[in-house]
Amino acid sequence: MNATAQAAARAAIINEGPPPTHHTLKPHHLQILRIFQVLFITYGEKKFSSQFMLHIYRVLLVEVGEVRQPATYTQLIAAIEEGAKATTEISRKAIQEMKEWTKQLKYPEDLVKFFKDIKVLVPAAGDDDEEIDERSSDVLQARRSLFGYFVRRCSVSFAKLSFEAVEALWKDYFLWVHGELNESTTTIRKDMLTNSYSIFKTQADKKEYAQPEAYAQWEHGLAVGDEMLATENLRRFFEQHFHELNDSGVRQHALLNLARLHFLRHQYVACRKLLQEAIAAARTSNDKYTLQHCIGLQNRLAPVERGQRPIINELQPELHPMDVLYDAKKLLTVSYHQPMSAVFEKIVEASVLYDCWSDFQRDAITEAEQWGPHAVQALSWGLLGDHQLAAIEDQVVIAFTESGGADNTRLAAILSCAYHIARQGGYKDAISILLNSSVWRGLNMTDFQLWANEIWHILVLRASRRGQDALYRHYLLPKRPDMAYSPRTYWLGSSKSVNSPIRDPLYEVISMREAKQAHSAIEPLLQAVWEAEFMQRFDMYRVAIVLLADVGLEFGLTKWCRRIIEEIMPQLINGDDLEQRALACFTLARCIIAAGGSAPDTLNESLHYLQIAETDYMKLQMYSRLQDVQFLVSVVYHNLGITEQRDEAASRHQTTSEERTKIEGQVTEDWVTEVWEVVADIGSALAAR
Numbered sequence: 001m002n003a004t005a006q007a008a009a010r011a012a013i014i015n016e017g018p019p020p021t022h023h024t025l026k027p028h029h030l031q032i033l034r035i036f037q038v039l040f041i042t043y044g045e046k047k048f049s050s051q052f053m054l055h056i057y058r059v060l061l062v063e064v065g066e067v068r069q070p071a072t073y074t075q076l077i078a079a080i081e082e083g084a085k086a087t088t089e090i091s092r093k094a095i096q097e098m099k100e101w102t103k104q105l106k107y108p109e110d111l112v113k114f115f116k117d118i119k120v121l122v123p124a125a126g127d128d129d130e131e132i133d134e135r136s137s138d139v140l141q142a143r144r145s146l147f148g149y150f151v152r153r154c155s156v157s158f159a160k161l162s163f164e165a166v167e168a169l170w171k172d173y174f175l176w177v178h179g180e181l182n183e184s185t186t187t188i189r190k191d192m193l194t195n196s197y198s199i200f201k202t203q204a205d206k207k208e209y210a211q212p213e214a215y216a217q218w219e220h221g222l223a224v225g226d227e228m229l230a231t232e233n234l235r236r237f238f239e240q241h242f243h244e245l246n247d248s249g250v251r252q253h254a255l256l257n258l259a260r261l262h263f264l265r266h267q268y269v270a271c272r273k274l275l276q277e278a279i280a281a282a283r284t285s286n287d288k289y290t291l292q293h294c295i296g297l298q299n300r301l302a303p304v305e306r307g308q309r310p311i312i313n314e315l316q317p318e319l320h321p322m323d324v325l326y327d328a329k330k331l332l333t334v335s336y337h338q339p340m341s342a343v344f345e346k347i348v349e350a351s352v353l354y355d356c357w358s359d360f361q362r363d364a365i366t367e368a369e370q371w372g373p374h375a376v377q378a379l380s381w382g383l384l385g386d387h388q389l390a391a392i393e394d395q396v397v398i399a400f401t402e403s404g405g406a407d408n409t410r411l412a413a414i415l416s417c418a419y420h421i422a423r424q425g426g427y428k429d430a431i432s433i434l435l436n437s438s439v440w441r442g443l444n445m446t447d448f449q450l451w452a453n454e455i456w457h458i459l460v461l462r463a464s465r466r467g468q469d470a471l472y473r474h475y476l477l478p479k480r481p482d483m484a485y486s487p488r489t490y491w492l493g494s495s496k497s498v499n500s501p502i503r504d505p506l507y508e509v510i511s512m513r514e515a516k517q518a519h520s521a522i523e524p525l526l527q528a529v530w531e532a533e534f535m536q537r538f539d540m541y542r543v544a545i546v547l548l549a550d551v552g553l554e555f556g557l558t559k560w561c562r563r564i565i566e567e568i569m570p571q572l573i574n575g576d577d578l579e580q581r582a583l584a585c586f587t588l589a590r591c592i593i594a595a596g597g598s599a600p601d602t603l604n605e606s607l608h609y610l611q612i613a614e615t616d617y618m619k620l621q622m623y624s625r626l627q628d629v630q631f632l633v634s635v636v637y638h639n640l641g642i643t644e645q646r647d648e649a650a651s652r653h654q655t656t657s658e659e660r661t662k663i664e665g666q667v668t669e670d671w672v673t674e675v676w677e678v679v680a681d682i683g684s685a686l687a688a689r
Contacts, residue, residue: 041117218230327346337535367400470667562588582612582616
């Protein structure tokens, strides 16, 4: 929705003709004019070397063009003196006169005399060509000369000033020279009655037209999470004078931006109320573009009634591609009961619509919109079960987007990569990726919450796998970011549903399995298998099949259990998800032993899978599961009569038991505490920008 806000702001100032422009003389303008006077009047440009003049032109072009913040007095003089450009005596003398101009401006009247002297640089209209050639420079008189425009504009602006304004400009110049001028406090009142600033007034001097500073403050408030500052400046921006008509016709843009603010902060009730008002205002103004944005944002909101499906947008001429891409996100929710093929169809529609949008609409292409479909594809491939393709899509987004900015698409790809690394046991590697300054330094506070929430989830994932319940309850849980969180994702025993027809039954089966009552949960398990296969959530389908094989062992279906788990083993053995592979290998080893009747050849065959499971659980630091595997390994070696290997397995089991007992009692960890202190410091720094 960033593009929507920017488009609304642009549309708010578009009219049949641009608003009248105005020009305000600033202290640095005076110094630039003094440089022109020294170069073209006092000495004449032909007396200087071409290298010196080229250097001066480059410095002045940047300052006159105003493509960046104006240089200070010290910076401007230093840029002119830079290098060995002033090699002659006359060039050094000219620079000295530029620097010592402050000695000549003893009174405000000296400014009036100065502007009379520089009038020869821009002669009045009607001067013949011969007079121009004798009195002025070709650089200033050239057709469409930027320097000539600048001198002329400053001269006209000075001619309109009152003596009071001239005196204020003279004082500001000396403050600027000494680095004491704060231009942000200087305000010029524009009305038809006051003549304290301008004596001769044009139409632009009589009425204040819309300025972008309030919108910049709105974006700043949005970035730092200051809702009051953002709301106030947004209203100030759209309440300005944009054109001469009675109705500005931009009220719907203000309402749309306010609704977007509440949407980003998950304040959906306020967002819905503002959208209804914005839709009515857009229809009154016949603004189809903004109306479609409002309807698209309204369709993004969660359904009002529980159990109701989200609304899917119909393709329309003014429909934004990101709204179609958000429909793909809706279809990704399991509660929508749609296969993954429907998601990829929406992604294709969004990509095609984006190509048409960029060709026929006036909006500039943004990276977030261009690479958004790839980020959604990465998530889709992960749910489909192909983690390698998902990683490729994430890396594509990261490679072709700019680091250090506020791009939510890039952040989503980085968070996805980091969490996948954490799931593979690289907890510290994942945290180090997220703590890199290129990831967080440009984030607004809304995306900062996503970033901090991902770090918190990685720490909780690590604590749950290591069995550190005390660390979770006494340290991590009180510091949880204000984001959606389901304890059932990581901890057994939680009764809070995750509202998924696939994951909820699987959590029930795992809980019953821990209580040695998995056979009583066969019906929800079969339901989860069917749902996962129908919706093509093959990542969850593999877990369901492994649990089905595990439950089948309790019913004595040993050969059938071995067959179904061997059918999906080629999808798991490559280790795209180590936890799934470890569980599958451990379960398959038990199926092999049970189906073979503990024969020596079957015991030897099971050892291969047990070793894989032990290695994976060791890397994941899942000590409880690791103990189960090591115990079974020692039993297998005992039945094979290999006492040396049995003793080594028993020794590893004892070491794991001691390590598990040690870490389960920890309430805090120095590493975890340091990480979260860094996160808190980063949040404070971002909010204080």
